Amino acid sequence: MPKGISRRDFLRLSAAAGAGTVLSVYGSPLSGLPALAQDKVDLRFIWWGGQLRADITTQVIKMFQEKNPNVNFTYEFLSFEDYWTLLTAQAAGGGLPDIMQHGTTTLAEWSKKDLLHPLDEYIASGVIDFTNVPEVLQNHGKVNDKIYAVSAGSNANGFVIDLDAFEQAGIDVPPDTWTWGDFEEIVTGLSENLGIWGFGSYLHHVDLWRIIYSGHGTDLYATDGKSLAYTDDAPIVDHMEMVLRLQDALAIPHISEESEVNTLGPEAQFIVKGQCAMDYLAGSNQLVAMWTAAGEDRNFKIMPVPRPEGGRQGLAIRPSQYEAVTVNSENPEMAAMFLNFFINDVEANKILNAERGVPINTVVLDALKENAAAPQQAIYDYLARLAEDSAPFVFPDPLGVEDIRVNVYYPEFTDPVRYGAISPEEGAATLREMSNEILAEANQ
């Protein structure tokens, strides 16, 4: 009890602290004030992503505002995990922004819980113009026969390889049909010849779970969504055993080493600074941010994820992310107009430049292909190769998939296995049992 502080000082301090909290909760002190001009329309857009995405998205917002001067546009951007924490709280409080970004699993969940505004009326009235969008891509945002979002671009998971490192190591670039056996050999070879890691982070990424089973010809989730579709843990156990072999051989970073960069986005991945010769791409679109950070003088190529021996290609081409209008929007039509601008305007997309994935509008895509820079060229090339041999895109996923990712897959399976606390068999069994419980409960 510091005697030096009088009661009045104490009150003054705590009042200041309280005011500070209020201000920080509401972001800027001015954001709560009503707009001065009567005819102004407010639009708020929140997305997740790194600095490059923030820069280009704000430019496009400014372009939209120039064409629609009556729109008062505000925006925020956050890292992926922070984004979902904030937006979940805003959903609970009924304070969602007009426009938000979604992934495939969340889109299903949020539209089923009536948090998103269906876009069908705006598509019918032409506010959102789908004339140049192939039907299969239009339907990527369809949940229960209603379209809840537009795809911001197409992508696929993949591995990025550093062509110069391969050349230096004297290792040939493998064919697209490479297997996990080839992969392990190449990673070991790269790391031995170059003295760097053969592969970077996230060789245990949650998306690989589905890709590996899909490579064996099995879906991940049962058609009724109440359980996993498999009962045999062997494919994922084999994979984690390979990860452990590589980790023990120091051919890939130890989990404690990669944890530090895994949440920081593509710009922070090890391949950017040449610490590894191959790295994981959570989406092919991330090559843009990654290559921009690494520098123009580098030479990258995207490879499909390897397939099992005698298996098939397990990758699907899917939306990298969606843009959706929420039920809390007071101006859903204006929000829909922005989405239309976002996917169809050629000038806007020259700035966005496939950073969120390959544009779904074919006219826009053709315009971009004319002057494509190296990263975009690599992505267009990759998706074209993949289009000839890829697994079907399964959508929507059952409810509870995000819960499994955050609360089971990493904390109960891959992390303890990679830290050596449990065996891959134990971990895989826990993963299957807990996932089945969550799916059964969430999809009654």
Added chain:
Amino acid sequence: MTSVLQKDAGKFSLAKKVVAQKGNKKWRHNNLMGYLFISPWLIGFFTLTLIPIAASLVLSFTKYDILSGDVEWTGLENFRRMFYDDPRYWRAVRATVKFAFISVPLKLLFALLVAELLYNARRLVGVYRAVYYAPSIVGGSIAVAVMWRQIFASKGLINEFMLDAGLERKLWLFDIKYAIWTLILMAVWQFGSPMLIFLAGLKQIPSEYYEAASIDGAGTVSKFTRITLPLLTPVIFFNLVMQLIFSFMTFTQAYVVSGGTGRPLDTTLFYSLYIYIRSFGVGANMGYGSAMAWVMLVVIATFTGVIFLSSRFWVFYDTAEN
């Protein structure tokens, strides 16, 4: 702060008694004015503290999905799941208990040591006091936690020192052996507030005792163990209870340093962080979070109760003064 408030509350009840005795209009008017002036605080207490606490008790028996807003009565299901079906819950308990049981004794020991040094210091006592107290003012803040994360990062300050000293760099925040120790160190570093209380306690010990002991030929050590420690037990008791409660509720530091995940391998998944993850994170279930919070309340109350019960065997009150 607590005792300041309690003291004020005491004055208030005293004032009320006086009012009741006098009972005239002017006093009643003053009374009303009093309530009017504290009404912002009262309204805040009822709407922001008491109602949510009551609501969380009800919610702890439900499944409350904050995304859809659906509330479903599930009885004791949350508690069953917590104790029998949630391995992460027990890892959170383990991390919290380990943190509390190591950081609190270390912190108190350190606080007492520094208080003793300051008590004997002759010059610049005010400056030292401010310097040592500063960490406990800023220590719970996001900024300091961010700084801590940078200091212990793989290319942070500590690793630079390690390299300069010819040692290997360590991944302090991501190695399951070290991660929780960075948080324990941070807690111990915030020894300022128990230190001030110890200092006040030391000053209350009459100097005659020490003089008498000196005449009897007692050395520094025996003076400390025979006089200082026994007479300081009420203060130790108070500090122990307060710090134990604080350490069970630690959130910010673990949230920032572990990136909100409790990594590595849930070794820094403190109980309140896990409540937060379950209540606000993906698959958010506010009901489950509320149930966990109520279990924490009971556990903290139990620990406090045990310390109180044990106090009669080791806390010495110098009743002669009263």
